[in-house]
Amino acid sequence: MLKQALPQRAWTAIAIVAVIALALVPLLPGAVDSYAFSFLFFVFLYAIMAQGWNLVAGFGGQISLGNHAFFGLGAYTTAILWTGNYLWGSLYDSHPDIYYFDPVTMTLGGLVAAVAAIIIGLPLLSKLRGDYFALGTLGFGEIVKVMFINGGDFTGGAFGVVAPAGTFDTLLPHYLVGLGLMAGVGVAIRLLMRSRYGLALIAVRDDEMAASANGIDVLKVKVSAFAGSAFIAGVAGSLYTYYIFHVGPDSVFDLDWMLLPLMMTVVGGTGTLLGPILGALVMYAVFDLAKIVVPDYHPVISGLTIILAMLFLPKGLMRSFAGRARAA
Amino acid sequence: MANRLLEVNNLEVAYGDVGALWGVSIHVDPGTIVAIVGANGAGKTTLLKTVSGLLKPKRGEVFLNGVALAGKAPEAIAGMGIAHVPEGRGLFRQMTVLENLELGAFQPKVRKHFKQSLEKAYTLFPRLKERAGQKAGSLSGGEQQMLAIARATMSDPALLILDEPSLGLSPIVVQQMFSLIETLHKQGVTILLVEQNIHQALKVADYAFVLKTGELAMQGTGADLIADPEIQKAYMGVLEVQ
Amino acid sequence: MTLNIPPPDILLQLSLNGALGGAMYGVAAVGLSLVFGTMRLIFLAQGAMIILAAYFVRALFYGLGIDPFLSLLIVVPVGLGVGWLVYQGLFRRAAAEADRNISLLIAVGLMFLIQNLMTVVWGGNTAAVVTSYTASGIEILGVRTSFTRSMGFLIALAGTGLVVLFLRSTLVGKAVRAASEDMEAATLMGISPHRVNAIAFAIGIALAGAAGVAVATTFPFNPFAGFIFSLKALVALALGGIGNVAGALAGGIILGLIEAYVQYFISGGWTNAIAYGVFLAVLMFKPEGLFSRPYKKA
Ligand SMILES: Nc1ncnc2c1ncn2[C@@H]1O[C@H](COP(=O)(O)OP(=O)(O)OP(=O)(O)O)[C@@H](O)[C@H]1O
C-alpha cells in the first residue's frame, strides 16, 4: 500500500545489523573508555525517550508536553526504592549491587510513570482535545516537579535523592542495557503497530469520529497510548538514574527531557518507526559536535538547528530521504 | 463560448490518496443560475471548494472570465469576484451582524462602496438591519443563512456560490430562500447553486449538472432534467410518493 | 489547622501587589492569545522575547541613558517590526503546513536560540535596571506600593486597551478576529492568512516589548527567566479563555492574585503547583475560560 524507496524488509535488515554491530562495539580495544561510547549511551537514552513520545504523539496524534515528568518519575522511583531499600530487604546486604540495573526496579519506574499517566490521562483525554491536551500535560509536568520539591524527606526536597552506589567503573552495563532497551522498545512498538491495537491507534489519530463509529473505544486507545509512552519514559528515567545517581528536581524534571526527544522525533520523522532513532542520533551528534567545536555557543547552535530542520525538513528525515516509510 | 463566466475543465481532485472528483467539466454563463445536484458524497462541495481555491486540483483547470485560476490563493480568487457561501455558512459567530457584513466588503476594491452595498443588503434583508448589533451566532438558522448570503453579496460578486443554502431550514424558510435566490437572479447576479433539494433547485436553475460519485452523470436545462424519468427515479422518488 | 485571617490592610496589600504583578502575565498572555488565535500556535518563545526586550531596555538605559519608560517609544515599534520579520522569516512556510508541530518546534527553537544568545551576549547572571525611582513607592487606596509595579500595571492596561481598540474598531482588526474564528471563511472574504498572521505576530512581539519594559523596571531577570513567563502567560490565557484578548489580561491579574494569596497563606514553594492546578482545573471544567457566556438563542 505504501510506496517506499526501500522495502520494509531492507529497513528491518539494516536495523538488525546495526543493533548487532553496536552490541559488538565494546569488544573493540579501548572502545569502552572512549568518548564515543558515552556518546552512544546518550543516543540510546534519547532514542528511547523519542520512541516513547512518538508512540502517543506520532502514532496516536495526541501531543504530550509532559513526558519529562514521566522521565523524572521513573528516575525518582528508582532512586527512592534503592536508597530506602524498599524491594530486596536483607538480600541487599548480601548483594549490594542488587538494585543496579535491576529489572524489577526499572519496571516499577516505568509502572509508576504509567499509573501517573493513567490518572492524569483519563480526565485530560476524556475532556480535552488537541492543543488543550498539550497544555494540560505541560501544566501537569510543572505540578509534579513542585510536588517533588515539596516532598520532604521522602523526595529529598530541592536537593533530591542520591543513590547509594555513587560511582561506576565502566559504562559497559549502561551501554548494553541502553542498547537492549532501545532495540526492545523498537521491536515492541513495531509489533504493537501491527496488531489490532496499532490499527485502532492510527484510526483514532486519523479520524476520531470514524474510529468511534467503527466501535473503537477512543478514550481507552488514547489513554493506553499515553500510559505506554509514560512507561517508556519512566524506564528511560530509571536508566538515567544509574548514570547520574543524584536525582534532583531540576535535573530529571528538566524540560529538555521532553523538548529534545520531541525535536529528535520530528527531525527523524513523526509516526515512523525508525525516525525517532535516526533523529536522536543526528540531533545528538549535532549538539555534541557543537559542544566541542564552539563550546561557548553550542546551545545557540541547538536552537538554530531546530529552526533550520523545521524550515527545510518539516516532514523529517525518514520521509524526506527514505520515501514514505511509515511504520507497520 | 467566449463569454463563459466560469469554465471548469476535466477537474480531478483528491483528498490525500483518495479521489473525490474525476474529470468533471462544468460551465456557468453570465446572468444565469446553474445548479449542481447529486447525492451525499457525490463531490459537490469538493467541486465548489476547488473553484474558490480552497482545494488544489490534481488535474484540470478553472477559468473565470477566461483567466486561469490555477495556483491562485482563495483570497486572491475572492478578490477576482467569486463569493463563496460555504456549507455550514462560515459565519463569524462571535462577531456582530454588521461586522460580518463589513468583512464581506473587506476587499479594497469594494470597500469604498460599503455604504451603498450595506443599504442594498438591508433592503433585501430587513431582518438584518434590526439585528445589526447582535452576534451572528445568536441568530436563528434562517437568519444566519440570510446573513451568510447578504455578506457574500457585499462584494458585488461576479459569481455567487451557494453550497446547500437550504440545509437545516424549515420548509417555509426554504421557500423564502429560493425566492430570495430568484430575486438576486433578477438583479443580475450569477449564481452557482448546490442543493440537496433537487426539485426546487432544478426549478430555479437555467442549467444544471448532475454529479454521481465524483463524475458528471448528466447535464441539461433545469426543465429538461426535471422531466427526465431517470432523474425522477433516482433523486425525486420521495417527492412522487408524497 | 486554623486559618489566620489577616487584617484588612494586609489583605488589600496582598491583592494590590498580586494584581499589579499579574498584569504582566496578562500582557504576555494577550500576545499569546493573538498568535494562538490566528495560527493555532502556542508561541512558547513569548517569554524569551520579553526577557530579550528587558535586556534591550537595560542596554538603552545603561548605554544611552534612555529612561526605561521612555524607551517604550523605541521598544514597541521595534517589536512590531521584529514580529513581522519573525513571522515572514520563520513561520510563514510552517503556517501553511497542516502539521502544527512544525510551528511549535520552530517556536521552541527560537526560544533556545534567544535564551542562549542572551547568555552569550550578556552572561548568565541576573541583571537589573536600577533607576533613581526604582525603590520609590506610591500610595494607592491607602496602601503603599512600588512605583515601578504600578507603572507596569498601567503599561499592561494601556497595551491591552490599544489592542482591543484595534481589534474592535478597525477593519483590519476585525479581519484578525474573523481569521481567529474561522480562517477558511476569512480567506473567502479575501483576507490573506499570511497578512493576519503577520499582524498577530507583530502585535504579539510589540506587547512582549512593552512587557519587557515592565519586567526590566520591576524584577531582576536572567536569560532563562522567560520560559516560566511563557508558562504563566499560558495559565493566564486559559483562565481568560483562549482567544479572548481582554480576558487574557484579566486571567493574568487573577493568576497574580492566586499567587499572592498562596504565597501568604500556604507557602512560596507551592505557588507554581497551585497555579498549574488551577490551570488544569480550568482546562477541564471550563475550557472556554472563566469569562465566557454561552449563547442565548434568539
Ligand atoms: N476533508 C476531507 N477528507 C477526506 N475526504 C473527504 C473530505 N471531504 C470530503 N471527502 C470525501 O470526498 C467525497 C466528496 O465529498 P463532498 O463533501 O464533496 O460531497 P458532497 O457532494 O458535498 O456531499 P454532501 O451532499 O453530503 O455535502 C466524499 O466521499 C467525502 O467522503
Ligand SMILES: [Mg+2]
Ligand atoms: Mg457538500
